[in-house]
Amino acid sequence: MKTTISQLKNHIDETVTIGAWLSNKRSSGKIAFLQLRDGTGFVQGVVVKAEVEESLWTTAKGMTQETSMYVTGKVQSDERSQTGVELVVTDITVLHEAVDYPITPKEHGTEFLMDHRHLWLRSKRQHAIMKVRNEIIHSMYEFFHNNEFIKVDPPILTGSSAEGTTTLFHTKYFDEDAYLSQSGQLYMEAAAMALGKVFSFGPTFRAEKSKTRRHLIEFWMIEPEMAFVEHEESLQIQEQFVSHVVQSVLERCQLELSILGRDVSKLEKVKAPFPRISYDDAITLLKEKGFDDIEWGEDFGAPHETAIAESYEQPVFITNYPKEIKAFYMKPHPERDDVVLCADLIAPEGYGEIIGGSQRIDDLDLMKARYEEHGLTDDAYRWYLELRQYGSVPHSGFGLGLERTVAWITGAEHVRETIPFPRLLNRLYP
Known part of the structure; x- marks a missing residue:
């Protein structure tokens, strides 16, 4: 079922697909945490290495900031999340890989940010x-x-x-x-x-x-x-x-x-x-x-x-x-x-x-x-x-x-x- 991040709370324990961009990511070695956004909100996508095919793990680990994709996964409750849910990812289809996205998580000056509004x-x-x-x-x-x-x-x-x-x-x-x-x-x-x-x-x-x-x-x-x-x-x-x-x-x-x-x-x-x-x-x-x-x-x-x-x-x-x-x-x-x-x-x-x-x-x-x-x-x-x-x-x-x-x-x-x-x-x- 295709849905949006803002509606994930209505699909607990269901498998859904969202269109999203990668705003950020981090990895612990065995788990990749993908910060996803789709315009309606932000959600964390979790990719567990031991639970997915190697090709999916490689895709998740290699994705760059602002890459666009379709993400499929199971919606789970997560009280630590601001949205109350997270997405356990089971599949990713990359639509477009973003290269050298200029606005990184580091600090940028106001004029730089305004030039890239x-x-x-x-x-x-x-x-x-x-x-x-x-x-x-x-x-x-x-x-x-x-x-x-x-x-x-x-x-x-x-x-x-x-x-x-x-x-x-x-x-x-x-x-x-x-x-x-x-x-x-x-x-x-x-x-x-x-x-x-x-x-x-x-x-x-x-x-x-x-x-x-x-x-x-x-x-x-x-x-x-x-x-x-x-x-x-x-x-x-x-x-x-x-x-x-x-x-x-x-x-x-x-x-x-x-x-x-x-x-x-x-x-x-x-x-x-x-x-x-x-x-x-x-x-x-x-x-x-x-x-x-x-x-x-x-x-x-x-x-x-x-x-x-x-x-x-x-x-x-x-x-x-x-x-x-x-x-x-x-x-x-x-x-x-x-x-x-x-x-x-x-x-x-x-x-x-x-x-x-x-x-x-x-x-x-x-x-x-x-x-x-x-x-x-x-x-x-x-x-x-x-x-x-x-x-x-x-x-x-x-x-x-x-x-x-x-x-x-x-x-x-x-x-x-x-x-x-x-x-x-x-x-x-x-």
């Missing part, structure tokens, strides 16, 4: 991170499906910018200027006016010349927009959403989190509601923590966000930022014209902002005033203005950066490990 993905740690990433995506879709959101796909090529063109990649769209999208938000607002509660999930691009462990040039965003939803309700949805994602990973990725050495006790505390601190109080807190140079009206950098997060065991919302440092479309606070109804969600343990969201301006005259303040042309943004002209309603939305979220949940040091093929300031290969 197409192969580095095969390692146990990278496999675990990608499995967690997959579960995060699955649980996000699950949350939105269960809460009656509709998926909408905004364009990647746009004629305008959501938040200014300074960090956009410019291209020519025949005889017009165009940009790679840095956010699908504006289009998602249009979709929300048609479909109520919507979300998008896709790649976004920021031409930001940053080399920090939190930044990628190309990354994936999930962006919900909700008609008839005001700021407070949006915050509640955000914390329920993040709680659902984290608890789903804890439930379904125990093995992967164990492989990664993640302290799950910290993730177990991630349950709604989340603490909140206003921008005003955050400034006060930072000054108390020794950030004497931060002044009201300045945006927070990574050290500031980390310092604020250290005061909490859960993700924390920083609310009501100054209007001047936020996007033109954010709704002013009803009691203060100098701040807006917005919030950034800061992850614990120094992983920074994972969500940015706000209530959007729904008043036509106020949006026209914002257009004038920001020098937005009627031609490029006319359609966006018309959303306030024809049946405007209160609405809110947010964007979650997938890779930062994966980094936080897995405990990865750098976001470059959280996406299959990272695009960095100095890297477009492979």
Whole structure:
């Protein structure tokens, strides 16, 4: 019977066949231990010299790292194994012998591993991170499906910018200027006016010349927009959403989190509601923590966000930022014209902002005033203005950066490990 490594636990004491690659091996002289992987997981294959034909023993002893094969054997329980089973091998059919595989069990530098990212993905740690990433995506879709959101796909090529063109990649769209999208938000607002509660999930691009462990040039965003939803309700949805994602990973990725050495006790505390601190109080807190140079009206950098997060065991919302440092479309606070109804969600343990969201301006005259303040042309943004002209309603939305979220949940040091093929300031290969 042909099966996969992830399903071996369902075939105890049965003889099965799997397709696999050899990730590593060791031998005691009379027994060869083959570390096998097939994409669904890892398992140890045991070849006992006295119990197999000499040709099979010779094959097992001579196989090189990343050789591909079909392996037949009997599945046995093994409490010492992370997967709970091992495979007593009775037959091997080599498909392709790998020669001089460049990534060996020894230590390699980061740049070497990044140059070989197409192969580095095969390692146990990278496999675990990608499995967690997959579960995060699955649980996000699950949350939105269960809460009656509709998926909408905004364009990647746009004629305008959501938040200014300074960090956009410019291209020519025949005889017009165009940009790679840095956010699908504006289009998602249009979709929300048609479909109520919507979300998008896709790649976004920021031409930001940053080399920090939190930044990628190309990354994936999930962006919900909700008609008839005001700021407070949006915050509640955000914390329920993040709680659902984290608890789903804890439930379904125990093995992967164990492989990664993640302290799950910290993730177990991630349950709604989340603490909140206003921008005003955050400034006060930072000054108390020794950030004497931060002044009201300045945006927070990574050290500031980390310092604020250290005061909490859960993700924390920083609310009501100054209007001047936020996007033109954010709704002013009803009691203060100098701040807006917005919030950034800061992850614990120094992983920074994972969500940015706000209530959007729904008043036509106020949006026209914002257009004038920001020098937005009627031609490029006319359609966006018309959303306030024809049946405007209160609405809110947010964007979650997938890779930062994966980094936080897995405990990865750098976001470059959280996406299959990272695009960095100095890297477009492979």
